[in-house]
Amino acid sequence: MKNEPPFDPTHSPWLATYASAGIVPQLPTPQHASIAELVQERCAHFAAEQAAKRLQHPAFSCVMPNGMNGRLSFSQVNSQSDAFAGYLRQTLGLKAGDRVAVQMPNCLAYPVVAFGVLKAGCVLVNTNPLYTESEMVHQFNDSGAAALVVMDMFADKLPAVLLRTGVKHVVLARVDAFFPVVPGAVIRGVQKVWSRVLPPVTVPHVRLSQALAQGSATLSASPARTYWQDINHGHLAALQYTGGTTGVSKGAMLSHGNLLNNVNQMLAMGATHMEQGRECVLTALPLYHIFAFTANLLGFLSIGAHNVLIPSPRPVQNLQRAVENFPITWMTGVNTLFNGLLNEEWFTAYPPRQLKASIAGGTALHSAVAQRWVEVTRTPIAEGYGLTETSPVVSFNPLRGTPRLSSIGIPAPGTELRLVGDDGSAVAPGEPGEICVRGPQVMQGYWNNEAETAGVLTDGWLATGDVAVMEPDGFLRIVDRKKDLVLVSGFNVYPNEVEDTIAQLESVLEVAVIGVPDDKTGEAVRAFVVPNPDFRDPLTTEQVLAHCRKHLTAYKVPRSVVLRDELPKSPIGKVLRKTLKAEAQVQVRSH
Amino acid sequence: MITEFETRLLGIMMMVIMLGMGASLTWRDFLIAFRKPKGVLVGMLCQFGIMPLLGFALAMALDLSPGLTVGLILMACMPGGTTSNIFSYFSKGVLALSILMTTICTLAALVLVPLLLEFYSSMAGLSSEFKIPASSVAQVLVVLLVPTVLGMVLRKLNPNIGATIELLGGFMGIVVIVFLVATWVPRNHRLLAETPWPV
Numbered sequence: 001m002k003n004e005p006p007f008d009p010t011h012s013p014w015l016a017t018y019a020s021a022g023i024v025p026q027l028p029t030p031q032h033a034s035i036a037e038l039v040q041e042r043c044a045h046f047a048a049e050q051a052a053k054r055l056q057h058p059a060f061s062c063v064m065p066n067g068m069n070g071r072l073s074f075s076q077v078n079s080q081s082d083a084f085a086g087y088l089r090q091t092l093g094l095k096a097g098d099r100v101a102v103q104m105p106n107c108l109a110y111p112v113v114a115f116g117v118l119k120a121g122c123v124l125v126n127t128n129p130l131y132t133e134s135e136m137v138h139q140f141n142d143s144g145a146a147a148l149v150v151m152d153m154f155a156d157k158l159p160a161v162l163l164r165t166g167v168k169h170v171v172l173a174r175v176d177a178f179f180p181v182v183p184g185a186v187i188r189g190v191q192k193v194w195s196r197v198l199p200p201v202t203v204p205h206v207r208l209s210q211a212l213a214q215g216s217a218t219l220s221a222s223p224a225r226t227y228w229q230d231i232n233h234g235h236l237a238a239l240q241y242t243g244g245t246t247g248v249s250k251g252a253m254l255s256h257g258n259l260l261n262n263v264n265q266m267l268a269m270g271a272t273h274m275e276q277g278r279e280c281v282l283t284a285l286p287l288y289h290i291f292a293f294t295a296n297l298l299g300f301l302s303i304g305a306h307n308v309l310i311p312s313p314r315p316v317q318n319l320q321r322a323v324e325n326f327p328i329t330w331m332t333g334v335n336t337l338f339n340g341l342l343n344e345e346w347f348t349a350y351p352p353r354q355l356k357a358s359i360a361g362g363t364a365l366h367s368a369v370a371q372r373w374v375e376v377t378r379t380p381i382a383e384g385y386g387l388t389e390t391s392p393v394v395s396f397n398p399l400r401g402t403p404r405l406s407s408i409g410i411p412a413p414g415t416e417l418r419l420v421g422d423d424g425s426a427v428a429p430g431e432p433g434e435i436c437v438r439g440p441q442v443m444q445g446y447w448n449n450e451a452e453t454a455g456v457l458t459d460g461w462l463a464t465g466d467v468a469v470m471e472p473d474g475f476l477r478i479v480d481r482k483k484d485l486v487l488v489s490g491f492n493v494y495p496n497e498v499e500d501t502i503a504q505l506e507s508v509l510e511v512a513v514i515g516v517p518d519d520k521t522g523e524a525v526r527a528f529v530v531p532n533p534d535f536r537d538p539l540t541t542e543q544v545l546a547h548c549r550k551h552l553t554a555y556k557v558p559r560s561v562v563l564r565d566e567l568p569k570s571p572i573g574k575v576l577r578k579t580l581k582a583e584a585q586v587q588v589r590s591h
Numbered sequence: 592m593i594t595e596f597e598t599r600l601l602g603i604m605m606m607v608i609m610l611g612m613g614a615s616l617t618w619r620d621f622l623i624a625f626r627k628p629k630g631v632l633v634g635m636l637c638q639f640g641i642m643p644l645l646g647f648a649l650a651m652a653l654d655l656s657p658g659l660t661v662g663l664i665l666m667a668c669m670p671g672g673t674t675s676n677i678f679s680y681f682s683k684g685v686l687a688l689s690i691l692m693t694t695i696c697t698l699a700a701l702v703l704v705p706l707l708l709e710f711y712s713s714m715a716g717l718s719s720e721f722k723i724p725a726s727s728v729a730q731v732l733v734v735l736l737v738p739t740v741l742g743m744v745l746r747k748l749n750p751n752i753g754a755t756i757e758l759l760g761g762f763m764g765i766v767v768i769v770f771l772v773a774t775w776v777p778r779n780h781r782l783l784a785e786t787p788w789p790v
Contacts, residue, residue, distance in 0.1 A: 064754075067750045068754040182751070182755055349622075349626075350623070
C-alpha cells in the first residue's frame with residue numbers, strides 16, 4: 001500500500017497485539033534472586049495455603065500407566081530438596097558451581113533432585129536417560145560432571161561410562177520413589193520379576209533414600225539456605241545440552257536469570273488462562289528437555305499448580321489413567337503427542353472437561369492437528385517457538401482471540417527480535433529472514449566452546465538458524481530451518497510447507513519431508529508418509545502426489561513418496577529429518 | 592462334577608474378578624460402549640443366532656441321543672458369563688462393551704433361551720419345556736454388576752486402591768481360567784471313563 005511509512009525493523013509491531021490479548025508488555029524483574037529461592041518461597045507459600053485448606057492438591061503426582069500413583073506435597077518438595085542439597089554439599093563435599101548430572105524420566109525423584117542441585121548452588125546437567133554410552137561419556141566429560149543421579153532402570157551402562165568419565169559419585173533413584181507402600185512394592189515387583197527392567201548395579205552407588213537421610217542429618221548444623229542465599233541472576237543454573245538434531249551436542253549455559261525471566265515470559269503469555277493455586281498440568285514431556293523444565297517444572301510450580309508427571313508417554317495409552325483420574329486444566333506437548341491423543345477414542349469421545357488451554361512447542365504444530373484439537377477439546381492451543389539456547393520461549397500465540405494457524409505467534413514480552421538476511425542486515429518487510437533474538441532469556445554461551453558460541457552469539461543477539469516471515473502485525477511464520485531447506489533447481493523448498501500440505505489428508509497419520517540429491521535438479525523433494533491405520537481405504541502414493549499437485553507449485557511437489565510404518569523420532573517426539581537423510585544417502589551409495 | 596463348596600468359592604472369585612474389572616473402568620467407558628449398538632447387536636446375533644444353530648447342527652451331525660441333544664442345545668443357548676469379560680480384559684478389547692453385552696444377553700436369556708430350546712428341540716423331533724427361574728438371572732446379574740459398580744466407585748475414590756484391586760482381579764481371573772482348564776480332566780475322569788466312544 002503506497003502511503004504507508006517504510007517498515008522500521010527496530011520497531012516492534014507486536015506491542016499493539018499485547019493489549020488486545022491481555023498480555024502485560026512490561027516484563028517484571030523476577031522477584032527471586034535464584035531458582036532455589038523461588039522454589040523455597042513458593043513451596044512454603046503453597047504449603048501454608050494447604051495447611052489453611054485453601055489448596056487441596058499436592059505439588060507433584062506421578063502416574064504409572066496402570067493408574068498407580070504417588071505424590072509430593074509442597075512442603076515435601078522443600079524438605080526433600082533441602083536434604084539433597086545438604087547431601088551434595090556436606091556429605092559429598094561438592095562445591096558451589098560443581099556440575100551434577102541428572103538422568104531420569106519424569107518421576108517424583110526428579111523435582112527433589114533437580115531442586116536439590118540448584119539449592120546446593122551446583123549446576124544441573126539434564127541428561128537423557130535413553131542416551132547411548134558414547135553420548136553419556138561425551139556429555140559427562142564435556143560438562144565435567146562430578147556426580148550423577150540416575151534411575152536404576154538405566155544403570156546397566158554405568159560401568160562402561162564411569163570408566164571413561166570423571167564422575168565420582170553415583171546416586172540411584174527409583175521410579176516409585178515417594179510412592180505409597182503397596183503401589184510402590186507392586187511397581188518394583190513388576191519391574192524386577194515381570195518385565196525384568198532392573199539391571200544389576202555393579203558400580204559403587206548410594207540409593208536416593210539413603211542420600212536424603214544423610215543429607216537431612218546435616219541440615220541442623222548447616223541449613224540449606226546457606227548454600228543458595230548468595231546466588232544471583234548471573235550465576236549458572238544449568239547446562240542444557242541441545243539435542244543432536246543438527247550436530248555434536250553442546251551445553252547451553254543457562255543462568256538463574258535466564259530461567260527466571262523465561263518463567264515470567266511464559267506466565268505473561270498464559271496469564272489469561274491461569275489461576276494461582278488452581279491449575280493441574282499434565283506433564284508428559286520429559287523434564288530433562290528445556291520446554292517442560294521451564295514451563296511445567298518451574299513455571300507451573302511457581303503458580304502453585306499440580307504437576308501430573310508421566311514417566312513414559314509412549315505409547316500414548318499410558319496417559320489414559322492420568323487424564324481420566326486427574327482434573328487436567330493445562331497441557332504442554334508437541335505435535336506428536338497431540339496427534340496421538342486425537343487418535344484415541346477414549347480421548348476424543350470424552351476430552352478432559354476442565355481443560356483450559358494447551359501449549360505446543362518443540363516442533364511445528366501441523367495446522368490440521370491444531371484445528372482438530374480445538375474442535376475436539378473446545379479449548380485454545382497456542383503454538384510457541386523457542387530453542388534450548390533461549391530457555392526456551394522466544395515467541396508464542398496469544399491464547400485469547402482467534403488462533404492464527406501455522407504461526408509461532410509474537411515475541412514474548414522483553415524479547416527483541418529481528419529477521420536477518422544472508423548479508424547480515426534486516427530483511428525487507430514480509431521477506432523471509434533468519435530469526436535473531438536478544439533478551440533476558442538468551443543463554444550465556446556454550447560451555448567450553450568459544451568457537452560455537454561466537455558462531456551464534458554476536459553482541460547479545462542470538463542467531464537461531466530458523467528462517468521466518470513476519471506479518472505486519474508482528475506475527476511470525478516459520479518457514480524452515482536454514483539447514484533443512486531443499487534447493488530444487490535453485491528454488492527454495494521449505495519441507496514444513498510440504499509436510500503441512502500432506503498432513504491435511506485425513507488418510508495420513510504423519511509425514512516428514514527431506515531433500516535428496518538429484519542428478520537433474522541438484523536436490524529433489526522426498527516425502528515419507530505414515531498412513532492412518534484407521535482409515536478405510538489404503539493410502540497410495542498417487543493420492544499423495546495428486547493432493548500435492550493441487551496445492552503446491554510444481555517444483556515443491558515431491559519427486560518421490562515413500563510409505564512407511566513409522567518415522568524416526570527424538571525422545572521428545574521430534575521427527576528426525578537427519579536420520580531420514582542419512583538413510584537416503586546410504587541408499588544412494590549402495591546403487 | 593463341581594462340589595457345592597467349589598461352586599461357592601468360584602462365585603466369590605468371580606465377584607473379586609468383576610471388582611477388578613470394574614476398577615479398570617469409568618462410567619465414560621460405558622457411555623462409549625452405549626454408542627456402539629452395532630456391537631451389541633452383533634454379539635446377540637452370535638450368541639442367540641449362531642450358537643444355538645451350531646449346537647443343533649452338531650447334535651444332528653453326531654446323531655446324539657435325545658437327552659444329549661437337548662443338553663447340547665441348551666448349552667449352546669446359554670449366554671456367556673464372567674469368563675468372557677476376563678478374555679476381553681486381557682486381550683485389550685472394549686471391556687465395557689463386553690460387560691454390557693453380558694448384561695443384555697443375560698436379561699434376554701430369560702425369554703430367548705426357552706424359546707430357542709423349544710424351537711430347536713421341535714426341529715429335532717423332541718419336546719422339552721424349560722424355564723429359567725428369574726431368580727437365577729437376578730443372581731447372575733448381581734454377581735456381575737454389583738462388584739463392577741463397586742470397583743468403579745473405588746477407583747474414583749482412590750486411583751491407587753482401584754489399580755491394586757484391578758491387579759488382584761486380573762490375577763484372580765488367570766487363576767480361575769487356568770484352574771478350570773487344568774482340573775477339568777481330573778475332576779470329570781469318572782464321567783469320561785463311563786461315557787462310551789459312540790455317543
